[in-house]
Amino acid sequence: MATFDTDLIIAGGGLAGATLALAVARAVPSLRVTVVEAFPLSPDALPESYQPSYDARSTALAWGSRLIFEELGLWQRLAEHATPIKHIHVSDRGHFGATRLHAVDHGQEALGYVADNRWMGLCLMRELLDTGVQWRAPAEVTDMIPMPGGVRVRLSEGDDTREMSARCLVVADGGRSGLREKLGFQPDRHSYGQNALIANVSTSDSHDFTAFERFTEAGPMALLPHGSPARAGHQSALVWTLSDDALGQVLELSDEEKCRWLQKRFGWRLGRFTRIGTCHHYPLTLTTVSEPVRPGVALVGNAAHALHPVAGQGFNLALRGLMTLVEQFRLAEENGLGIGDLEVLGRYQSLHRQDWQQTVRFSDSLIRLFGQPMAPVVAARDAGLVGLDLLPGAKRWFARKAMGLGGRRAVIDRPGNHPQETIGHE
Structure with missing residues (x-):
């Protein structure tokens, strides 16, 4: 039987890679995990030293993602700087259609949360310090060669190159590193011909913990409550969809x-826009890999599927997929199977496929529907928004989508726990 330097190599130590490492450490502590991350790690970068920045980039976390972080033992710390979304307001600029969701109507304290990416990373790192997860940083995975029962991975560490063997490689470094293509995975790309401009903004009126999704003739615009988790403030995280020219x-x-330009397109629901911070932007492309696994290798997160941010589901979808993969690793260990066996990774792909296909269709259909300027389509979608606001069944379906409760979510089975189900619907 072949011996390996480690059991699992995770290429990428960002939010997806670090969460996967922590979940494996919690659910399958017998596995040796090595994370390969391109950016150097600072031993002083811990939550205790965190100071919120006005220009911090943030992520929308659905209620279902909170449940996952609770299972990982991470939510109590994350919640210290996670702003709750208690209301969601969806509207079509220049038309009467609108729908509103309220957490209290669904028996929840929040529909979701907004958390700074850096804060989430620090919280994950704090938890990982107490596990046996090994880090190689700064380093990058540059190539992979299949071997019996696993893979041999080539690492670049500065001017040095070395190899490590593992039972499985998980690519979690996003869709821009080039590793996915270097390993032979072919993504399908559909450009929306739009760009996302990301910034934090301040308004004269309080957000009252409300997230706004505003569809305009130029594309969708989202404002998410940001700042204090305990007191409704005046800062929001903006995702603004713009054409190349705009x-x-x-x-x-x-x-x-x-x-002033933002005011004209969003309106006055939050009063006057008084400040906009540093602007970041990137082109919007729907990217999917139809076959994200092969013997010894699996793609996760943005490396497997990158969505339009219109519904804020990208990271939440990735998180559900990570938990499904971890559950397959746990079952493989229990049944004496290799974690990189195609049977194991194929089961993960099968279970996660329906979730990502439904989420992609949901996000993509919103873009196509609200991008149509024809009068009959405008009338139909306005009627649809009103219908969502008036029909309890339709509104509950929409709320569950927004809360990330529509897909399959694996339950972390920590040693000593014996849940009745290990894969369940939320």
Whole structure:
């Protein structure tokens, strides 16, 4: 029987990779895990030293993601700087259609949360310090060769190159590193011809823990409550969809002019826009890999599927997929199977496929529906928004989608726990 340097190599130590490492450490502590991360790690970067920044990038966490982080023992710390979304307001600019969701109507304290990416990373790192997970940073996975029962991975560490063997490689470094293509996976890409502009903004009126999804003729615009988790404030996280031409125009504007342009398109539901922070932007592309596994290798997160941010489901979908993969690792260990066996990874793909296909269809259909300017389509979608607001069944379905409760979610079975089900519907 072949011997391996480690059991699992995770290429990428960002939010997806670090969460996967922690979940494996919690659920399958017998597995040796090595995370390979391109950026150096600072031993001083811990939650205790965290100071929120106005320009911090953030992620929308669905209620279902909170449940996963609770299972990982991470939520209590994360919640210290996670702003709750208690209300969601969806509207179509210039038309009467609108729908509103309220957490209290669904027996929840929140529909979701908004957390700074850096804060989430620090919380994950704090928890990982108490596990046996090994880190190689700064380092990158540059190639992989199949071997009996596993893979041999080539690592680049500065000017040095070395190899490590493992039973399985998980690619969790996003869709831009090039590793996915280097390993022979072919993604399907559909460009939306749009860009996402990301920034934090301040308004004269309090957000009252409300997330706004505003569909405009130029594309969707989202404002998510940001800042204190205990007191409704005036800061929101903006995701603004713009064409190439419009993006170029906006980036040339002064901050005051950006606020005026934003005001014209969003309206006055939050009063006057008083400040906009550092703007980041990236092109919007629907990217999927139809076969994200092969013997010894699995793609997860944005490496497997990158969505339009319209519904804020990207990381939440990835998180559900990670838990499904961890559950398959646990079952493989219990049944004497290799964690990189195609039978094991194929089971993960089969279970996760329906979730990501449904989520992709949901997000993509919103873009196509609200991107249609024809009068009959406008009338139909406005009627649909009103219907969502008036029909309890339809509204509950929409709320469950927004809360990330529509897909399969694996339950972490820690040693000593014996849940009645290990895979269940939320």
